[in-house]
Amino acid sequence: DAGVIQSPRHEVTEMGQEVTLRCKPISGHNSLFWYRQTMMRGLELLIYFNNNVPIDDSGMPEDRFSAKMPNASFSTLKIQPSEPRDSAVYFCASSYNSNQPQHFGDGTRLSIL
Amino acid sequence: AQSVTQPDIHITVSEGASLELRCNYSYGATPYLFWYVQSPGQGLQLLLKYFSGDTLVQGIKGFEAEFKRSQSSFNLRKPSVHWSDAAEYFCAVGPSSNTGKLIFGQGTTLQVKP
Numbered sequence: 001d002a003g004v005i006q007s008p009r010h011e012v013t014e015m016g017q018e019v020t021l022r023c024k025p026i027s028g029h030n031s032l033f034w035y036r037q038t039m040m041r042g043l044e045l046l047i048y049f050n051n052n053v054p055i056d057d058s059g060m061p062e063d064r065f066s067a068k069m070p071n072a073s074f075s076t077l078k079i080q081p082s083e084p085r086d087s088a089v090y091f092c093a094s095s096y097n098s099n100q101p102q103h104f105g106d107g108t109r110l111s112i113l
Numbered sequence: 114a115q116s117v118t119q120p121d122i123h124i125t126v127s128e129g130a131s132l133e134l135r136c137n138y139s140y141g142a143t144p145y146l147f148w149y150v151q152s153p154g155q156g157l158q159l160l161l162k163y164f165s166g167d168t169l170v171q172g173i174k175g176f177e178a179e180f181k182r183s184q185s186s187f188n189l190r191k192p193s194v195h196w197s198d199a200a201e202y203f204c205a206v207g208p209s210s211n212t213g214k215l216i217f218g219q220g221t222t223l224q225v226k227p
Binding site for chain 1: 145147214215220
């Protein structure tokens with residue numbers, strides 16, 4: 001079975017540019033999570049969706065960050081404009097329901113120059 | 114407030130030796146508890162989970178963990194470590210309500226000496 005698929009795996013761009021990260025959850029999973037991982041702050045939950053609806057976006061750092069889930073098989077995390085401090089590894093995870101374990105993608109390593 | 118503490122940031126063990134990684138949580142109700150492992154350049158992989166029932170749970174790769182409510186702990190153990198176990202390990206706690214949100218510890222990096 002295919003796991004959680006994230007793209008791109010690596011992204012290098014200049015500050016001020018728009019960045020879009022993509023995630024395809026495991027088929028049949030109805031919860032989707034976006035995390036950010038840095039050395040300083042560890043693993044932080046940015047936002048999660050249940051049945052395509054954002055439930056908690058309290059972890060989104062600021063208005064430059066936005067996330068959408070237009071359907072059950074696709075989600076995006078967008079940063080506009082990007083800043084060097086946004087450099088991190090961004091993970092997407094999905095779960096069958098909110099009481100089941102989360103399955104993680106391999107992440108997108110983002111570098112903002 | 115809900116929290117997870119992994120007291121050991123870095124642990125080094127010899128190959129073949131036993132391993133115990135500590136995890137303490139703070140949570141008001143019965144928690145769901147998880148251990149994940151992250152190898153370099155990869156995402157987190159679920160090792161094992163505790164929801165209810167037997168407090169000793171078995172996971173993949175020969176790992177086990179024991180839930181001790183009185184100590185608010187969920188320590189991960191392995192009787193004999195292999196070099197391929199070198200990775201970062203994360204303990205996480207989930208709420209019993211229907212929200213799905215996990216709280217992760219800061220992680221413990223395991224180094225295995227030959």
